[in-house]
Amino acid sequence: MHEELFRTESVAERVASETLIIDVDGYEGPLDLLLTLSRTQKVDLRKISVLDLAVQYLMFIERATALRIELAADYLVMAAWLAFLKSRLLLPPDPKEDGPSGDELAAHLAYQLERLQAMRDCAAKLMARDRLGKDRFVRGLPEDVSRRRTVIYTANLLDLMQGYARIRTKDDFRPFVLDRDAVITMEQALTRMRGLIGFTGDWTDIISYLPEDWLNDPQKRKSATASTFAASLELAKEGNIEIRQGELYAPIEIRKRS
């Protein structure tokens, strides 16, 4: 007899626990759960008793915990908050205490529930509309619009002349290109010396490396001397030649490094 009673209880309990498990899985968060619980009150969401709701929710959580159902942190946070709300609603307001009153908090929760319900109703209305591909259909044989883009390039004589003038003007500021005949660059001197250095074994005055036709014009000679000297230093730095000067103003001599 005793056993019998015990068994029936445990069956009921088992059924209850199973429903709970299913429900907790089915709920999308504490707000969803609260919304479902509020339906048992069967009243307008604006006239809901938040206190009752809080009590129901806390009971639900208690039962779930007793049945060792894993509850997400969200549910426990909500439980704590509702417990706080419950105490605020039950106790007379403390004038010394700051912050919102229990009624304000309750009103906001009711608002949240009403808003969620409203969004669910909207979602249902939306999905019930005459939808494309289900109730309304698009053209089955659409035609492609061929797109062709033609680009016309334009230029006039003035553009052409300005373009040419621009190049020639630019040249004016690049004396290196135009005055090339009076200048030997270090690179040119270097190229020249690299070719000649192999043929001279002994100490030689660098002046003898200057191109012959550059010796007479003082302008050319100056440029050639300077670049040849610079090139010598470069070659010495590279370790290809040795360089020496006997005394101040004496000829600078170089020879191939052996």
Place this chain on the structure above:
Amino acid sequence: MANIHEESLFKAPDICEQERMVEAILFASAEPVSLHEMVSRMPHGSEPIAALENLQKRYQGRGVEVKEIDRAWAIRTSPDLSFLMRRETVETRKLSRAAIETLAIIAYHQPVTRAEIEEIRGVAVSRGTIDQLLELEWIKLGRRRQTPGRPATFVVTNLFLDHFGLEHARDLPGLKELRAAGLLDNRAAPGTEISDETEYSTDVQESLFDGEDPADDIED
């Protein structure tokens, strides 16, 4: 009729001709065609808006209808004939409840941030849900909110409007009633400061549903 195009080089085609052209363009396209697109394809000087209105009237009560979708136009079969279209029905992947709710929240609250969606649903929005809606091209990213962190906002697309047979986002069912009931306000929980974000969001929302009668706005 062969020289219509040539003639049009000199003067805009008459309204009847324009109506034919608009008709041909809309029939040839599966997607809504914008006014701008029509103008660019029609002969110089065409003003298709009047032609569109005539066409819309002409197709009233026919097997297909001319629908406006946010300043673009499309021809769609009449919904009462859907039973004929079994063959054309596209099986869409079933949307989860979370996806449907999220879509509704975005449509009614746009532009809305992810945090706001989560606040309304009371639960985290999974990445997959947003991705699914983005993939369907029913939602897209809106402007970033000018608040700390500059969060992204979501808005619905014209494809969404077309799919659900809406002319404009302001034609969403029950929008006015929800607004009147204050259910679209971004109401902060008591005791929390009303952040800039909250104030800003109501602003932006108004501008999104612009062109509405200001008298409709019953807000505090």
Place this chain on the structure above:
Amino acid sequence: MANIHEESLFKAPDICEQERMVEAILFASAEPVSLHEMVSRMPHGSEPIAALENLQKRYQGRGVEVKEIDRAWAIRTSPDLSFLMRRETVETRKLSRAAIETLAIIAYHQPVTRAEIEEIRGVAVSRGTIDQLLELEWIKLGRRRQTPGRPATFVVTNLFLDHFGLEHARDLPGLKELRAAGLLDNRAAPGTEISDETEYSTDVQESLFDGEDPADDIED
């Protein structure tokens, strides 16, 4: 109109209704629809052939037409409006600075090799620039230069002369004129008179740099 379908279970819909149905079916179908197919999709007792005839008449002279294609029907764009299905845009663009300069050099120095153009401009000439000018048919290939490597030369075309309103490339204003017109700086560099320009470009320059990249001369 909501009860049309139900009604149709008992008797065939009237001819107007059938016309609407045919219209919707033809609109939404991806292929031409046979009579047999229409009958199978429409409510019992429908005779779409009469509806089709009516529809065909209704669309006469409209932007689209109901066409019979091998015992099946389809809605197609009216042939005289096919131009609407093309979108042609013409864009006018200024020739790039590189292209203008290259063109100018070819005009003033023709026949001129690529290496010479690069020497005069002081920068490399991209293949695209030459190709663009060739495509515009403003330049063409001239005789090969009788020097090592037999480099190709470029000359301007008659189309070029036409476009720029010149009778002959010789008519291009010389450097003196450019200078007088204020297009060129007054500081003349020595030895750059337009008179011996052509010779200068082909002989002197080429022998000086023998086809090497001019940039190398300066940098390395």
